[in-house]
Structures are given as C-alpha cells and as structure tokens.
Amino acid sequence: AQSVTQLDSQVPVFEEAPVELRCNYSSSVSVYLFWYVQYPNQGLQLLLKYLSGSTLVESINGFEAEFNKSQTSFHLRKPSVHISDTAEYFCAGGRCSNYKLTFGKGTLLTVNP
C-alpha cells in the first residue's frame, strides 16, 4: 500500500526565514505527488503538484517542491515565509491525480513575527 510520511508535525519559524517541510513516500509504486494547504477552519487547497516532466515544481505564492526519486522525497520549500503562510500543510500521493490520494499526517507551519 502507498504511504506518505511527513516527518515534522510542527514547524515554527520567524517571518522572512526560509522553511522546508519534509515529505517522503513509499516507493512500491510510481505515484503522483501533491502538496495541499489548509488554512484555519477551511478545506484543502492544492498548492502544487508533480505529475511528470520537470522535477522542480512551483506554486504562485513562492513555494516550490522537488521530486527526488532516489530519496523518495517531495520536500516543500520557501526561501522567505510570511505570517500569512501559517497553515497546515499536507503532502499526498496517489496512482491517479484525481483518485484516492493517500495523505501524510500534516505539518503545522507557524510563522511568527
């Protein structure tokens, strides 16, 4: 079975600092990989995805993630965070991009002034 592991349950950082949220997936099958963001009291929003092609994918708000097949990782990074980036971030993977995703347990990113 597919599994997705987020190594950090909470990541506190100061505003304008860089951040990396870690995600590893099981390599038993090839998968599509996603990062979703959940702001307080809201549903999930797709942040970025890796389906194929370039292993470095970017979001419109400055986040990027790199698919690393050898390390089975899909870590999320941002060089300089804002307070508005405070949210829960979920890594997810699946055999299909729109079907039965397996989610990690989430990482709470808290950006402090």
Added chain:
Amino acid sequence: GAVVSQHPSRVICKSGTSVKIECRSLDFQATTMFWYRQFPKKSLMLMATSNEGSKATYEQGVEKDKFLINHASLTLSTLTVTSAHPEDSSFYICSATTGTTEKLFFGSGTQLSVL
C-alpha cells in the same frame, strides 16, 4: 475554478441524532466524490468513494451502516452519520472530481460535535 460546496460548516448535535452532511459541485458534474474524516492533528482518512448512481465503496474499518452515503445526482452526495455519538465528533471533508479533469476539488468541511 470549480467549486464544491459543503453544508453545514458546523453542527452540534445531541447523542443519538442522525446528521446529514451535503456536498455539492456547483459548476461541474462530479462523477466521483470522496468522503474523508480528519481528526485533530491527524491527516485525512478516506472513508468512502461515491460514484453517481451506484453504491459507495467503503474503506476498511468504516461502518457502512453508520456512515450512509448517497450520490443520487452528478452534483450532490450526502453523508449521513446515523445515531451519532461523541466518538463520531470530527471534521468531515468531501472532495469531487469529473472524468475529464486531473484535479480534486475539496469542500470546506463540516465540524460535527456530538454532545
């Protein structure tokens, strides 16, 4: 972009009450909808997959008689928590997709509190 509307956003019920949660795709036809349960500090747990016009497929460990799912039309799926008890208190989220998109669209979730 596509919108999935989920209602209610928050509901408090007495123990033993049956609670219905609706998930609607507002501007597209959702051939498949998914229902998830999210515990505090935990990830989303897929409960069931719902295809329009057919019976839902439940994940292992999810009681189908406890969590009734109806996907009667291409724009509406409902989850009914029957005879809810405090242990059923949770955040429930739906998602929807069509047969022609690569994307999943999520509802905003329903916080169910059973007292």
